[in-house]
Amino acid sequence: MAVVKLKDIAQARSGDKGNIVNIGVFAPNQAIYEEFLAQLTPERIKAHFAGLVKGEVLRYELPNIFGLNFVCKEALAGGGSSSLRLDNLGKCFGSNMLRLEIEVADHLLVDIKK
Amino acid sequence: MKTVRIGAAQGFYGDTIEPAVATAEKGNVQYICFDALAELTMAILVKDKRKNENAGFTKDISVQMKALLPYVKDKGIKLLTNGGGINPIGAQQEILRVAREMGIKDLKVAVVTGDNVLDRIPEFEEKGYSLNHLDTDESIDHIKEKLEFANAYIGAQPIVRALEAGADIVVTGRTTDTAQFLAPLIYEFDWGQEEWDKLASGVFMGHLLECSAQSTGGNxxxxxxxxxxxxxxxxxxxxxxxxxxxxxSKVEERGGLVTVDTVKEQMLYEIHDPSAYLTPDVIVDLTNVRLENVGPNQVKVTGTRGKPRPDTLKVVMGYENGYAGQVIVGFSWPDAMLKAKKVDEIIRIQLERKGLNYEEIRTDFMGYNSLSGPLAHENESELNEVYLRMAVKAKTKQEAGLFSRLFPPLALNGPPSMSGFSGNTAPRALLGMWATLLPREEVEKQIKVEIAEV
Structure with missing residues (x-):
């Protein structure tokens, strides 16, 4: 087993709608997507973004593109145009998602270069 | 077999027009489509219109038209934009003015109106429609008096009517980001209003194109x-x-990258439930979509499914929500972070002493946590330099303006090496957003399509 940062194996992009931020996270293949399914639970994402996300976190699954979509509510301190945050449109939530670490079997990492 | 080629021109108000010119020249497209309106853009345009009755559309429409009108005439490319913002008729007039100035003749410019429902709020309330917030279900009462704009997101059908009437250019106000892109397909292929899968595919195509280079390698x-x-x-x-x-795909001569990996990032951008992406024309289901690399910089998209369109339209309103004051000052090594934190402490004491009670005081350390908040944690003590950024939320512009005046004296009176001060910035108006739903026929019965010619 290896502990890897998502930064080294995944893609992520985030965007805003009102006070909600969504984060798309993409696995490079089916096997790692299954690890994402098991380990990237809404509870874990909510805990990871503690202090930034005040509301609930929902997770949607897209096996067709090995993607997960996290919808984070009350995530922008009021929403883009009334928030004092510098990242007022939530553009950096994707990057910050990539700080997360997961456990992956060593053999699954052999062919992954990112 | 007939195909329709559509090029993307704009992802936001302030985007560059250069890539669209390249697309017009070398992209072999029949349509070029713009998405000029982010949620925030309407607020900017409302302010413009308050200062000048003829303003309120995206000003870069003049530059865009100047750059692309020659291709409209030479190649028959049609331009579709929602850059009309809060004043679509003003935008139509501006396009005609630019065309006249360029000596262009026989140009039909259509305008779609009816999305602006600000004056109809009392009427909706009288009819008993709930204007409660879509996400929180809060009542609109406490912000009703502060509304600055209210626009319904309208779909592709009015734009289709404009194309049927022979328009070369169609300008609208608040449409969905994808309406401009879907409309030419409905028009060219004569898709019926209940061909859900096709409509959904057209919307999804628009979704992949409406953020400029975000599907061709940007971001x-x-x-x-x-x-x-x-x-x-x-x-x-x-x-x-x-x-x-x-x-x-993209124009080969331009930079960027189109692969399954660049496209899929855009696929979920600003989407919530991927099995039910709501638009006025169709509910889009992306859960069976297949992306496939079919050549260099070419990704094939199949499998988009659609479900019957909703009976309601989304309305987004903006309301006045106070003012923000902001200051940014830098500190150098050694102990850059310690110095910045000390100044934050000094300012907060001074605010209290002066009795300045802001609704919110925010502190960020640029170069350390300003884009990551509590998730930043590495190397705090080793920073070569850091910028302290403080911001406050105030009820009035004047109160917000008082904030930045506290900082300049600290260049001499505080911890050492405070520098990189870029001057006091003017307070900025904050805007709250209110989203709700209305029965679609209430909006649609007011929608008008009008054509003018030069």
Whole structure:
């Protein structure tokens, strides 16, 4: 087993709608997507973004593109145009998602270069 | 077999027009479509219109038209934009003015109106429609008096009517981001209003195109270092078949990258439930979509499914929500962070002593946590330099303005090496957003399509 940062194996992009931020996270293949399914639970994402996300976190699954979509509510301190945050449109939530670490079997990492 | 080629021109108000010119020249497209309106843009345009009755549309429409009108005449390319913002008729007049100035003749410019429902709020309340917030279900009462704009997101059908009437250019106000892109397909392929899968595919194509280079390598979180030509990136082009399937590409001569990996990041951008992406024309289901690399910089998209369109339209309103004051000052090594934190402490004491009670005081350390908040944690003590950024939320512009005046004296009176002060910035108006739903026929009965010619 290896502990890897998502930064080294995944893609992520985030965007805003009102006070909600969504984060798309993409696995490079089916096997790692299954690890994402098991380990990237809404509870874990909510805990990871503690202090930034005040509301609930929902997770949607897209096996067709090995993607997960996290919808984070009350995530922008009021929403883009009334928030004092510098990242007022939530553009950096994707990057910050990539700080997360997961456990992956060593053999699954052999062919992954990112 | 007939296909329709559509090029993307704009992802936001302030975007560059250069990639669209390249698309017009070399992209072999019949339509060029713009999405000029983010949620925030309407607020900017409302302010413009308050100062000048003829303003309120995106001002860069003049530059865009100047750059693209020659191609409209030479190649028959049609331009579709929602840059009309809060004043679509003003935008139509401006386009006609630019055309006249360029000596262009026989140009039909259509305008779609009816999305602006600000004056109709009392009427809706009288009819008993709930204007409660879509996400929180709060009542609108406490912000009703502070509303600055209210626009319904309208779909592709009015734009289709404009194309049927022979328009070369169609300008609208608040449409969905994808309406401009879907409309030409409905028009060219004569898709029926209940051909859900095809409509959904058209919407999804628009979704992949409406954020400029975000599907051609821009903002790519993968191996972005390997992408060539950021300095002159190409905007996406879609070639759509009658059955709705399409291929995303770009002009070969421009930079960027179109692969399954760059496209899939855009696929979920600002989407919530991917099995039910709501638009006025169709509910889009992305859970069976297949993306496939079919050639260099070519991605084929199949499998988009659609469900019957909703009975309601989304309305987004903006309301006045106070003012923000902001200051940014830098500190150098050694102990950059300690110095910045000390100044934060000093300012907070001074605010209290002066009795300045702001609704919110926010502190960020740029270079350390300003974009990551509590998730930043590495190397605090080793920073070569850090910028302290403080911001406050005030009820009035004047109160917000008082904030920045506390800082200049600290260049001499505080911890050492405070520098990089870029001057006091003017307070900025804050805007709250209110989203709700209305029965679609209430909006649609007011929608008008009008054409003018030069």
């Amino acid at each position: 790519f979180s993968g191996n972005w270092q390997d992408i060539e030509g950021f300095d002159q990136i190409g905007y996406p082009i879609a070639e759509v078949s009658r059955n709705g399937e399409f291929i995303v």
